Amino acid sequence: MMSFLKCTRSALGIWQIQSSWIKKRVWLETTAVLPHACSVCSSVRWKSTAANQEKEANYQFCNARWRQMVLGVITGTGAILAYGLYRKQEAEPKPETSVDSEAQQSYPVYTRQDVAKHKTMESGIWVTYKSDVYDITNFVELHPGGDKILLAAGGALEPFWSMYAVHKQEHVYQILEEYKVGELSPEAAQEACDVTDPYGKDPLRHPVLKVNSLKPFNAETPAEILTENYLTPNDLFFIRNHLPVPEVDPKKFSLEIKGEGLKSIQLSLRDLQTKFPKHTITATLQCAGNRRSDMNAVREVKGLNWGSAAIGNAKWTGVKLSDVLEYARLPANTDAKHVQFEGLDKDISGTPYGASIPIRKALAKDGDVLLAFEMNDEILSRDHGFPLRLVVPGVVGARNVKWLSKIIVSKEESKSHWQVNDYKGFSPSVDWNTVDFTTAPAIQELSIQSAITSPSKDERLSSDLDEITVKGYAWSGGGREVIRVDVSMDGGQTWHVADLSEMKQNEGQAWAWKLWELTVPMPKDEKSLEIISKAVDNQYNVQPDTVAPIWNLRGVLNNSWSRVNVTIK
Amino acid sequence: MMSFLKCTRSALGIWQIQSSWIKKRVWLETTAVLPHACSVCSSVRWKSTAANQEKEANYQFCNARWRQMVLGVITGTGAILAYGLYRKQEAEPKPETSVDSEAQQSYPVYTRQDVAKHKTMESGIWVTYKSDVYDITNFVELHPGGDKILLAAGGALEPFWSMYAVHKQEHVYQILEEYKVGELSPEAAQEACDVTDPYGKDPLRHPVLKVNSLKPFNAETPAEILTENYLTPNDLFFIRNHLPVPEVDPKKFSLEIKGEGLKSIQLSLRDLQTKFPKHTITATLQCAGNRRSDMNAVREVKGLNWGSAAIGNAKWTGVKLSDVLEYARLPANTDAKHVQFEGLDKDISGTPYGASIPIRKALAKDGDVLLAFEMNDEILSRDHGFPLRLVVPGVVGARNVKWLSKIIVSKEESKSHWQVNDYKGFSPSVDWNTVDFTTAPAIQELSIQSAITSPSKDERLSSDLDEITVKGYAWSGGGREVIRVDVSMDGGQTWHVADLSEMKQNEGQAWAWKLWELTVPMPKDEKSLEIISKAVDNQYNVQPDTVAPIWNLRGVLNNSWSRVNVTIK
Numbered sequence A, B: 001m002m003s004f005l006k007c008t009r010s011a012l013g014i015w016q017i018q019s020s021w022i023k024k025r026v027w028l029e030t031t032a033v034l035p036h037a038c039s040v041c042s043s044v045r046w047k048s049t050a051a052n053q054e055k056e057a058n059y060q061f062c063n064a065r066w067r068q069m070v071l072g073v074i075t076g077t078g079a080i081l082a083y084g085l086y087r088k089q090e091a092e093p094k095p096e097t098s099v100d101s102e103a104q105q106s107y108p109v110y111t112r113q114d115v116a117k118h119k120t121m122e123s124g125i126w127v128t129y130k131s132d133v134y135d136i137t138n139f140v141e142l143h144p145g146g147d148k149i150l151l152a153a154g155g156a157l158e159p160f161w162s163m164y165a166v167h168k169q170e171h172v173y174q175i176l177e178e179y180k181v182g183e184l185s186p187e188a189a190q191e192a193c194d195v196t197d198p199y200g201k202d203p204l205r206h207p208v209l210k211v212n213s214l215k216p217f218n219a220e221t222p223a224e225i226l227t228e229n230y231l232t233p234n235d236l237f238f239i240r241n242h243l244p245v246p247e248v249d250p251k252k253f254s255l256e257i258k259g260e261g262l263k264s265i266q267l268s269l270r271d272l273q274t275k276f277p278k279h280t281i282t283a284t285l286q287c288a289g290n291r292r293s294d295m296n297a298v299r300e301v302k303g304l305n306w307g308s309a310a311i312g313n314a315k316w317t318g319v320k321l322s323d324v325l326e327y328a329r330l331p332a333n334t335d336a337k338h339v340q341f342e343g344l345d346k347d348i349s350g351t352p353y354g355a356s357i358p359i360r361k362a363l364a365k366d367g368d369v370l371l372a373f374e375m376n377d378e379i380l381s382r383d384h385g386f387p388l389r390l391v392v393p394g395v396v397g398a399r400n401v402k403w404l405s406k407i408i409v410s411k412e413e414s415k416s417h418w419q420v421n422d423y424k425g426f427s428p429s430v431d432w433n434t435v436d437f438t439t440a441p442a443i444q445e446l447s448i449q450s451a452i453t454s455p456s457k458d459e460r461l462s463s464d465l466d467e468i469t470v471k472g473y474a475w476s477g478g479g480r481e482v483i484r485v486d487v488s489m490d491g492g493q494t495w496h497v498a499d500l501s502e503m504k505q506n507e508g509q510a511w512a513w514k515l516w517e518l519t520v521p522m523p524k525d526e527k528s529l530e531i532i533s534k535a536v537d538n539q540y541n542v543q544p545d546t547v548a549p550i551w552n553l554r555g556v557l558n559n560s561w562s563r564v565n566v567t568i569k
Helices: A027-036 A064-089 A112-116 A135-143 A148-154 A158-163 A168-176 A268-276 A292-297 A321-327 A359-363 B027-036 B063-092 B112-116 B137-142 B146-152 B158-163 B170-176 B267-274 B292-298 B321-327 B359-363
Strands: A124-129 A132-135 A180-184 A210-213 A219-222 A254-259 A265-268 A279-286 A309-319 A338-346 A350-358 A370-375 A389-390 A404-410 A449-454 A468-473 A482-488 A514-521 A528-537 A562-569 B126-129 B133-135 B180-184 B210-213 B219-222 B252-257 B265-267 B281-284 B311-320 B338-346 B353-360 B368-373 B389-391 B404-410 B449-454 B467-475 B482-489 B514-521 B528-537 B562-568
Touching: A124 A135, A124 A148, A148 A158, A168 B137, A168 B562, A265 A268, A268 A309, A268 A370, A279 A389, A309 A321, A309 A468, A321 A359, A321 A370, A321 A404, A338 A359, A350 A404, A370 B112, A449 B112, A468 A482, A468 A528, A468 B219, B112 B126, B126 B137, B126 B146, B137 B146, B146 B158, B180 B311, B265 B267, B265 B311, B267 B368, B281 B389, B311 B321, B311 B467, B321 B359, B321 B368, B321 B404, B338 B359, B353 B359, B353 B404, B449 B528, B449 B562, B467 B482, B467 B528, B482 B514
Parallel strands: A254 A404, B252 B404
Antiparallel strands: A124 A132, A132 A180, A210 A219, A254 A265, A279 A309, A309 A370, A338 A350, A338 A404, A370 A389, A449 A468, A468 A514, A482 A528, A528 A562, B126 B133, B133 B180, B210 B219, B252 B265, B281 B311, B311 B368, B338 B353, B338 B404, B368 B389, B449 B467, B467 B514, B482 B528, B528 B562
16 A cells, blocks of 8 residues: 555646657657656656557448448538638638748647646637647637537547547648647656555546546546547546556566466566467446436435446457466366456555456357457556456446456455445345345346437527437447337337447447437427437347336446437527 | 148147047156147157156255245145045035945046036036046035136146145045046047148147137146246146147157258157257246237237246256257357258248257357257157257247257358248337338347236235235346346335245356245235336346337337236225
C-alpha cells in the first residue's frame, strides 16, 4: 500500500500529459506514454509498438441498407464541412497567421489544466489536437456538426475525430491551424504530489467522461456519442475501477501462473509477447451495473448510478489464456473447475481485486479468453489495465480483471469479495436484512441487452421534422448474436424492426455489440412519444418489459426495455 | 406412402392393445408390445429388454425443505388411503368375491374400446390395471385423492400410479381387486382396417391426453398432473407428430450416416446397442409452441393451440451422436457446420420430416446429443420415435427427430420445411404478407421458461383455507440451470421465492426442468388473485412480463410470465 503514497496528485478528471516533450501530431506516442502520467515520480517507460491511426480497422458494414446510410451521412457531412469552411471564410477576416508561417511562429505554452479551464463561451472554448492548443470559440457556431464540438471543450479532439472520420481531411486541419493559440507544456506535473491520497497517482482522464465516482474512478461515455463508432475510442471507453490504479513497471512486470496440477511459472511481458501466438478479437465489455439508474428510480439500490453507457466495444489483442495454461502444462484431464485471477490493484489491507471464471470457458476452443496488452491497436492505458488485463468475451466486466498479476487454476471459485459477496442477482423481495449471497451464482455470461442512445431522455423534438431517427446498441453475452431489435414509438403498442450493423462474427463467438438505427415518419398529432427498444439474440432470449420485477438490492443486471420519453413541440 | 395404406384404423385417442395374450400384471411387456398396435396387419415383433417398474430411478430431492414437503405429502396420503379403505369397509357390504377365490372365478372379456365407453358416472367408471378391468364407480367418492381418479376413467391406471407411488401397497391392490368386473380381450383388433387413411396405423393413446389435433396426432399432458412427477410417465408425455406414425420393423431397421468427409455407413439397432457405450441423461423436451394458447388470446396465430404442457421430462438412454460420428470417421478438422437428420415419417409426396443442429452442439464434449432407444427405462413407444430418436438436450423439440433414419454431416442447414420455413421467431410487426423466413435463424436452444400448473386457470378457492400452494415447472435451454423462481400472488406487485426441486446437474448440462412450489398464507379480503411465476437461469436470463410484445405469427417461443387468475369464494 505504501508504494501508492510515494507520489500522488489529485485526479479531478483533468486531461493532462506530464511526460517528456511530445512532438506535434504524434498522438499515438502520446497515448503510449499515458501510463506515466506521474512521470516525475516514476521511472517507468514503455515504448509504443502499437499501430498508428491509419491502421484503424476499416470495418465494413455488410448490410447494404446500413452501409448506404453511413455513406450518406459521411458524404453529407463532408459537404457540410466544405460549406462550413466557406461560411468561415466569409465571416472572418483572413487570419494573420498563415499555415506556411506557422513553423516560424512562437506560441505560449499551456498545461492541460490551463486548457481545461476554457470550457464555456465566457472563458472561451479551447481544445487540443496532438501537442497544440486551439481557441475555437469563434468557430463553434460555424461547426457543421453543431453543439457536439462542445463535448471536446477543455480537452482533446482526437477521440472525437476517430469517431467522426470525416475530420481527417487536409482542409479541416487547415481550418484548425487558424485557431491555434498555444502549445502544450512538455513539462511534468506542476502540482505537488499528495502523499496522503491513495488515489493520487491515478491517471488523468478525458473531461468529457461522465464521472460517477472519483475515488475509485468510475465514469462512462456520454450516451449521445456512445454509438457514433462501432469501436469505442479508448479515451472515451467507460472506466470501472474498484481501487486505486496501480503503477506498473513493465520491465519488472511478471505474471504468475499456478494452482491445481500445475508447476508455478512466471512470465514476463516479453515472454507473453514472444512465446505465444497473438490473437485479436472485437468484444464488448459491459458492467453488471449498466443502466442501474433506472433501477434506482424504482427503489434505491447500492451501487454507482450508471446510465446506459457503462458498456463499450473494442478490439483486444493479446494471447489466449488457453495457450498459456497449456504452456503451464495444465493436465487435459484436470479436475479443476475454475480459473482465478488477481489484479495488482489492492485495498488498504493489501488485498487485491480478484475474480474467477469457470474452467469450461477458459479452455473452450472458441472461448477466446485473452490476456490482452492492446486495446484498439494501442497499448492498454493505465485505466484499462496496463500492462496486462484479462478479456473474457461474453462475460460481465467484473471478471475481466485489469492489471492482471496472478492466474490460479482451482477446484474453487475465487474467494474475492467481488466474486462471492457482490455481482450476484436476487429476487426483488430480498433486502439487506435477508440477503444470503451463497444462494445465488456469481454473474458470468450476461443476458440480452439494448439501449437507445438517441434521442436522449427528455429531448424536445420539433413537430416540423418529417422523420425521426432512433439509434442505439444491442448486445448479448455468451457469444450469442443479436438477431433483431424491435423499436416502438408508441410505448410498446406497435413495433418496427431496426436496421442492424452487420459485422461478421462466428457462431457462438458474437462477442461484439451491434449498433442499430431506425428512421420513421414523425408521428403526427402527438405531444410526446415513449420510444422503446428491445433486442432478441440468436437463442431468442428477450428483454423483460419493466424494471421493477427484476429490481435487486445491488442494482445489477438491468436489461429491461430501454425507454426514452421525448416531447414534440 | 402406400405402405401406410395396407392397414389402417381410426385412432380416436382410445387406449387399446391388440397384440397377443397379455398376462396379468405384466405392464412392462404390455408397453413393450405397444409398437405393434395394429398387429393383425404387421408382423413386427420387438422383445422388451427394458427395466421393470421397480428399477425406476429413485431420485433424491436434495433440498431438505422440498424433501420434507414431499415426504409429508406422501405420508399424509398414505394415512388418507388407509382411512379411505376403512370408510369403504363401513359403507359397503362385504364383497362376495374374496381375493382368495379370484383365481377360480371366470370374468367377461372386454376390449379397450369397451372400457373406454365407461367414463361417466352414468355409464359407470371403468379402469384397467394390467390385464384386468375394474368398475370403480362406487369407489370414486371414497377415493382419498378425490376427483383425480376420474383422469383414469376409461383407461389405464398405471401412468397415474407411477406418479402417485403411494398406490403401490398391498392394501391398495386388495381394494382394487374387489372392483374387478372383467379381463381385457387378448384378441387382436376387431375393427376393420381403414385402408384410405394414412393415419390409420397410428398407435392408440391414453385417453387422458388433451388432444390438439388427431391427424397428425398432437396432445399434451393435463396441466394439473404435469408436475406431479419429476419424470413424466411415458404414456402421459406430450406427443407432437408432424406426419403419420411410421411402422418400423426393428430387425430390418438401419440408420444411414453420410455426408461431408464421411464414407457412408449403415448401422443396425444391434450395431448401435453393441458397438457404442450406453449413455443416459435426464432431459426436458419442449415444443416451440408450448403456451401458444396465450398468444392466440392476444391475436390469432397459426399453429396448434397448446396449453402449458407441451413439455415433459424423461430419462433417455442411447448412444452419443459424437461417438457414432467418430466411428464414421468424421475428420477432427471438418469444415462441416451442421448435422442434418431425417425421420421415417413422410408426407404424401414421400418427403421425410427433417431438421438439423449446429455441429458445435453435435460434437461438444458436454453436448450429450443422443441417439436414444429407451425412454424412462422402457423401449421407446411408437409415438415417441420407436425404434430410434434423436435427443438434443437443451434444444427445441422440433430438432429431436423421431423415427431417426438418416444422419447427414453438411456445410448446410437442413433444407426441410420445418428447418427453413417454420420454427422461427419474428417481430410482432411481421404478418403473413411481410414474413421473410430467411431473415430469422432456426430455433435451437430455447430461453428461460416457467409455468404454473396448480392452481389451474379460473379455479375457485375457498377463503376458509389458511394457506395456498402454488406449483409449477421451470426450465431453460442450452443446459442453463434454473436458479430461482419468483412467484407473485398480487399480479406482480410483490414477489416470493419458490422452493425448487434440486436434482444435481453438471454445469452447462442442466438439461432437466426443476419443479417448484410455494405455500403462502391465503391473502385476506381478496376476491380474486392474479398469480404469476417467472424464472431465472444461471446466466440471469429472465422471462418477459407480457405476451403481446413477443407475439409472432407462428405463435412460437411464448416464455412470458405465467399468469393464473383464481377466484376466492
